[in-house]
Amino acid sequence: MVRIFVYEPLSADDPETTAALGRGSPAHQEMLAAGRAMRDAIVHDLARIPGVAATLAVGEQEAGHPWPQVSTASALPGEGAVDFVRRQSPLHDLCWVVAPETDGLLLGLHEAVGEARWIGCSPAAIRLASSKRATCAALAAAGVRTPLAFVAKHDGPWIVKPDDGAGTMETRLHLSRGNAELDLQRRRRAGRTPVMEPFVAGEPLSLALVVGPDLAQALAFNRQHLELDAAGWLHDLGVQAAAIPAADPRAAALHALASRVAAAIPGLRGYVGIDLVWNEREGPVVIEVNPRVTCAYAGLSALLQRNLAADILAAHARDPAPEVAADVAA
Template identity: 30%
Template sequence: MRILVFEFITGGGLIDQALPQSLLQEAYLMRNALIDDLLEIPNIELLVLHDKRTTMHNGDLQWLTIDQGVVLARYLQEMQSLYDAVWLIAPETDGILLQWCQFFSAQAKSLCTSSEVAVALCQDKLQTIKCLSAAGVACVPTHAYIEPAQEQGHWVLKNNNSVGCDEVYLLRSVHDWKAVLARLKASNVYIIQPYIKGKAMSLSCLFYQGEAYFICCNEQHLQIEQQQFVLTACTVHVQAEQAKQYQQLCSSIAAAIPELFAYVGIDFIQTESGECLILEINPRLTSSYAGIKAALGINIATQVLRLANNEQPILTKSTEQSIRININNGIIHAR
């Protein structure tokens, strides 16, 4: 099988724009971890899109280098005979992930990610929460932000289709409201949620035809800089004793959104009382993916390709430890 790896940030998606430093290190982490996993699989021919401004990764693979001025969609139309399947990693912002899913589907390529239907839903945080809530899945209360009112209490205001912590703000005072409202973009849709005390967590899971296969739970380490949340690190594979609870939660999500496929990240708050409240669904690789091999000894890419061949994933652990990923420098180490 010939697989094209297209990580949007490092793969030329922004070839005529400045590279966003806030997302670049996470992009490297995900891309490099995926390449390492795919290189372990026999009978795989690997092609990787490469923005010439970014750093390559080691391995026996073919780089498709994108230079400034290249129209990426046109280039990929010309190169489509070189690959059979695509592993796409892209932000949901402005429909980018959905647009490229549609592009490669039009080429009749196999996607190692969720379907267009799932991506279209999950890129809209508010509609995702409505869908899950209607199915009985507990979520953080979420509403469209319309009026420029300064609500009392502590609130989280976020772009409805942003990626990561981009445009995710914590509002605790009149000063915070004034500072953040001045930054909001008229073209964007925003949602508002009550700030709920607890741990910022995520679940790594595989999905296939309405079934869920829980991999691990991860803790997100956040700090606030000028009212905005910033992800500084994540610890992969924590709270293993709650695996049964997390599997049930993933299964509930699979039943609500059966179009989810392959690796998916689920962000949630675990409250001080232990309740899990969903924040959003990421239908693609997440930063936590980069630590799963070291934490559990499982090659997730192998398991995704098993799913693509209608085979059950094998999630047998050959090791078990917590792994901390520092986002700023990309260092991965045992906790």
């Protein structure tokens, strides 16, 4: 039996992550719901793999609630995410963590687990993808189109956002470059690390990938629903998983893009998300790479009629344990 610990900080009631969003705030409620949806989808998939026993990290409100075929574990009073995961890791064969890159959280959790038990990307890949600036630079160097390609001749709106932000958090559109530069300077004076880039017009999409040592397979092309408010702040209204059919004329370019991104960032493993804009003139323009499970995972196994967790375990394993290799091969 292979024991897998599944951890998502907000649903596990991590005090620091919750406090950063403001307990009970709209941002907290929105991200908590998203975290639970991703967590539950992973656990549901794992529970259907013979020979796998999942342990789910839960918060105080869920502690004691029955989860069919799944064990639960909760943090000690006041115990933070890294300490909790470090305590649980030796009790399991593998750990599957869903957490944002913001403030180094995902990287810190990787360090707590260690490479041998970690399901997901390498520390180097997480570190690179945690910086939007570094990600775009690496992709551009590999010939992948990013907003950097629009800088020289751009005369439209500009985007200012955190370099390590998750989703659309603190992302603002400015109609003029001057206003964007003022926003950039204000954030820097406040001790933040923002980035400023051209706003690329087009349809917001995302790719869901399974990446292994010898493959980068795009599982689904998703449509992202974004909203711009009167003050220019961008809001994430959710994702429509597998919204773009395989017969879409853009599919070949999107499959090729998945392979090029995986080649440009060594160490991507397991589930990886790519956020992009399909521009009518330029085609796909990559905005960022998520080295972790994204919201598109929730419900994707049912839509694709396949167990994504089994695919990810099989693709991720470099030298899989005999039990895992046998269980996920069926």
